[in-house]
Amino acid sequence: MTSLPPPDVRRDARRRRRRAVDVWLRRLGAGAVVFALGLAGLMLTAIIVASLPALTQTTVRVDFEIDPTLVSATDPAAGDFRAIVARGAAALFPDAPPAEASAAQRILTPAATRILRQEVLRNPDLIGRRLALAVPAAGPYDQLARDHVDRQAPETRRQLDDADIARFDRLTADGRVARSLNFGLLFNGDSRFPEVAGLAGAITGSAMALAICLAICLPIGIATAILMVEFAPRNRLTVVIEANVNNLAAVPPILYGLLGLAVFITCFGLPRSSPLVAGMVLALMTLPTVVIATSLALRRVPMAIREAGFAVGASRYQVVLHHVLPLALPGILTGAIAAISQALGEAAPLLLIGMNAFVTSVPHGVTEAATTLPTQILLWSESPQPGFVARAAAAILVLLASLVALNGIAVLLRHRAERRR
Amino acid sequence: MARPSLLLAASTAEPSPPTKISAQGISAWYGPIRALENVCLEIPSNRVTALIGPSGCGKTTFLRCLNRLNDTIPGARVTGTIRLDGVDIMGQYIDVAELRTRVGMVFQKPNPFPKSVFENVAYGPRIHGLAHSRAELSVIVESALRHAGLWDEVKDRLASPGTALSGGQQQRLCIARAIATQPEVLLMDEPAAALDPIATSLIEALIDDLRESYTIVVVTHSMQQAARISQHTAFLDHGRLVEVGETTEIFSTPREKQTEDYITGKIG
Numbered sequence: 001m002t003s004l005p006p007p008d009v010r011r012d013a014r015r016r017r018r019r020a021v022d023v024w025l026r027r028l029g030a031g032a033v034v035f036a037l038g039l040a041g042l043m044l045t046a047i048i049v050a051s052l053p054a055l056t057q058t059t060v061r062v063d064f065e066i067d068p069t070l071v072s073a074t075d076p077a078a079g080d081f082r083a084i085v086a087r088g089a090a091a092l093f094p095d096a097p098p099a100e101a102s103a104a105q106r107i108l109t110p111a112a113t114r115i116l117r118q119e120v121l122r123n124p125d126l127i128g129r130r131l132a133l134a135v136p137a138a139g140p141y142d143q144l145a146r147d148h149v150d151r152q153a154p155e156t157r158r159q160l161d162d163a164d165i166a167r168f169d170r171l172t173a174d175g176r177v178a179r180s181l182n183f184g185l186l187f188n189g190d191s192r193f194p195e196v197a198g199l200a201g202a203i204t205g206s207a208m209a210l211a212i213c214l215a216i217c218l219p220i221g222i223a224t225a226i227l228m229v230e231f232a233p234r235n236r237l238t239v240v241i242e243a244n245v246n247n248l249a250a251v252p253p254i255l256y257g258l259l260g261l262a263v264f265i266t267c268f269g270l271p272r273s274s275p276l277v278a279g280m281v282l283a284l285m286t287l288p289t290v291v292i293a294t295s296l297a298l299r300r301v302p303m304a305i306r307e308a309g310f311a312v313g314a315s316r317y318q319v320v321l322h323h324v325l326p327l328a329l330p331g332i333l334t335g336a337i338a339a340i341s342q343a344l345g346e347a348a349p350l351l352l353i354g355m356n357a358f359v360t361s362v363p364h365g366v367t368e369a370a371t372t373l374p375t376q377i378l379l380w381s382e383s384p385q386p387g388f389v390a391r392a393a394a395a396i397l398v399l400l401a402s403l404v405a406l407n408g409i410a411v412l413l414r415h416r417a418e419r420r421r
Numbered sequence: 422m423a424r425p426s427l428l429l430a431a432s433t434a435e436p437s438p439p440t441k442i443s444a445q446g447i448s449a450w451y452g453p454i455r456a457l458e459n460v461c462l463e464i465p466s467n468r469v470t471a472l473i474g475p476s477g478c479g480k481t482t483f484l485r486c487l488n489r490l491n492d493t494i495p496g497a498r499v500t501g502t503i504r505l506d507g508v509d510i511m512g513q514y515i516d517v518a519e520l521r522t523r524v525g526m527v528f529q530k531p532n533p534f535p536k537s538v539f540e541n542v543a544y545g546p547r548i549h550g551l552a553h554s555r556a557e558l559s560v561i562v563e564s565a566l567r568h569a570g571l572w573d574e575v576k577d578r579l580a581s582p583g584t585a586l587s588g589g590q591q592q593r594l595c596i597a598r599a600i601a602t603q604p605e606v607l608l609m610d611e612p613a614a615a616l617d618p619i620a621t622s623l624i625e626a627l628i629d630d631l632r633e634s635y636t637i638v639v640v641t642h643s644m645q646q647a648a649r650i651s652q653h654t655a656f657l658d659h660g661r662l663v664e665v666g667e668t669t670e671i672f673s674t675p676r677e678k679q680t681e682d683y684i685t686g687k688i689g
Contacts, residue, residue: 312545
């Protein structure tokens, strides 16, 4: 007993130990935050660097003679634009032998015919005149313009031979080659050729699918939660149902794709690859999230508020509608944010219902074939051309930007709902 | 706050007032727990009836039977008959919302809606269609706030949130909200329990004023408060009604030993 130090010494030691633990906990937390932010920053930087080549596009200015004998003013749609492009390409090298004309045309994107056709159909006055158009360069030449081609490598090891390179260098010297912002990335549909491939179809498809998803899962999910929390008696059945809703939230998303394939497409005969089915599948997937978030928000509303409503003679629905829901709105919007993020970024269930089809046209209705942003990213990242790899990274940026924008709107709404209480 | 005149008035032999609420054989359960056992109580019209007793004796449960607020609690069950002006209100086909407009309630903790002062009072009249125009509604709100003795304090900030008022003001706002639907009975569950002495005396004076127009049932754990504000007192213990009678009698000459022990502070 005599070996024990006096009480105040022991108290000091305890205090020091407590403080040391505090300091270490704080350091651990700060370290975790720095680590997580660093990883996120690294990821974002990697994506931005990888997407940089897709943000600009090498173009070649070509003068096209819109010959009225090839394109008649009465029926421009039936015109022979292929021949006009061939002539325009050949005219780039007036002193070259005719045999090299097809090699000259290979500098331009194979989609040049379609681009020219669209241009003339939009503006028929061009017929009989000369049109100078900046045409995207074909993939290999785009790489060449970016110095991604090793000119010293043996000819057999590269896509372009010395003559091809010489031709392109001449165009550069003529001042016909330029690099411009790649607006096509946002406004074009998908294509086999990376230089003209864009996200318009995927963005439209994703927007349609998300709209359908929210239109289904928000009303049904909120109504389910209201029924569960405010109206249903608490018995064994409702407890089992609630536990299973929580379990549903943990089901791998790909299973919802299987369900959609089996029920919506096979049974109901809805069209494959359509934003309609995609939206319905995503709604099934996000429904548990919305139900859980809403029921948590409803449970957080104090019982005293409900009793105040009941005590002045409000019916159950009036209490819910006038008092509980407005107070639960911020929590419900948090659920909506989670649902939006989940629905917009999910690819697995959409693969099963064919949202990874190759679709070049932008959908005009929810039953037309389309892709979505995540499935488009998958499609592009599997393509071997270097142009597509960069475009996949750019598509990820677009996806991230839409997520941030949509969540920003939801956060703003939540902020307003919180201020109003 | 001695009110000798009031005590005198209660002690003199008035003609006994008509019964407003008559409860017969009330038993209540929360799940397996029995909260009330065969309580029979007559509540006289235009009087203040105090329910006293130790914590957990069933005072609040009984109060909540009178406007069927126990219906909203999952697992709660009430048996027996309660007649309001002779009509059974326990029946399945009674419109509970309508009943609650006739039997208003004020809670222990002030619970104004997180809306403006005006909206708090206007909500009841609005959902029951008591006002046909905005002007009529304003008249109802003003009269309710005046009756609750709050008008002069809030008339310039009717649009500010009710939750921004002080605790005593919030409770008077809740009283205004309860009387805005022009009920006949006012139930008060320890209305001053969360308030300071000054706010408490305001509420007590208010209860005394309101007695003219309403039948009031007050739950309180304060013996002094029961003696000050009530004319009738019922003493409950362990879910049973032990004794009921004129407040002056209960406090001066209780019939039961149990009541005497509680009042003199030996139990509870």
